[in-house]
Amino acid sequence: MKHLPYFCRGEVVKGFGRGSKELGIPTANFSEQVVESFPSDISTGIYFGWACVGSGNVHKMVLSIGWNPFYKNTKKSVETHIIHNFKEDFYGEILSIVIVGYIRPERNFDSLEALISAIQEDIEEAKRQLDLPEHLKLKEDNFFHLPEGKIVNNH
Ligand code: ADP
Ligand code: MG
Numbered sequence: 001m002k003h004l005p006y007f008c009r010g011e012v013v014k015g016f017g018r019g020s021k022e023l024g025i026p027t028a029n030f031s032e033q034v035v036e037s038f039p040s041d042i043s044t045g046i047y048f049g050w051a052c053v054g055s056g057n058v059h060k061m062v063l064s065i066g067w068n069p070f071y072k073n074t075k076k077s078v079e080t081h082i083i084h085n086f087k088e089d090f091y092g093e094i095l096s097i098v099i100v101g102y103i104r105p106e107r108n109f110d111s112l113e114a115l116i117s118a119i120q121e122d123i124e125e126a127k128r129q130l131d132l133p134e135h136l137k138l139k140e141d142n143f144f145h146l147p148e149g150k151i152v153n154n155h
Contacts, residue, residue: 003039005049006099007143008078010034012053012091015079016070023112025119027064027079028053028095035078038065044076048126049100051082052144054093059084062119062126063099066106083123096144100135 008030015029044065051061060083067073080097103122109115129135 001043001102003042004047004099004101005138006038006042007097007141008034008038008099009094009096012093012095014091015077016068020079020081023116023119025081025116027081028090030078030080030095032075035068035076038076038078043102043105045105046103046122047099047101048103048122048129049098050130050139050141050144051080051095051097053082053086053090053095057084058139058144060126060130061097062103062122063097064106081119081123083127098138098141098143100138101129 010030011034012028013031015027020027042065044067047063047065049061049063050058052058061080062083063078063080065076065078068075068077070077080095103125107118109118130139
């Protein structure tokens, strides 16, 4: 897929309260400015990769690039679900991610159960993919060890 791997760093902001956390799948949202810095032709859909909050450990993640309902679907939103149990929220922290691969396009679901089970499958797929040596090596990338605040896209 075009543009991958894609490196990105930015502050975690409040989303539009779609209740992701209530579903057990909180998604850390990037600000509008960070989303604007993405290539405009990057496909919407579900991706997998690596993520790190502040100078913390690097964890597996699934990420959605979707159309932002707040802007009547004229702008995109980028939301990262980190596959790790955090004790506390981390709004305002710097989230560093590398988007490694694509899982599937965006789609609508008939029920909440169907949505949740699709996300669970995405998470399992991400875990499997990220264990492959070619994907595992990005976990050790220097990008995750750079001083905070430096924006490094496309490496
Ligand atoms: P919002 O609409 O504000 O994005 P969410 O319900 O999507 O609300 O929850 C996102 C917030 O939950 C993140 O900004 C972060 O502070 C917190 N959070 C806790 N655990 C995780 C996790 N594993 N992955 C992503 N965000 C998490
Ligand atoms: Mg969110």
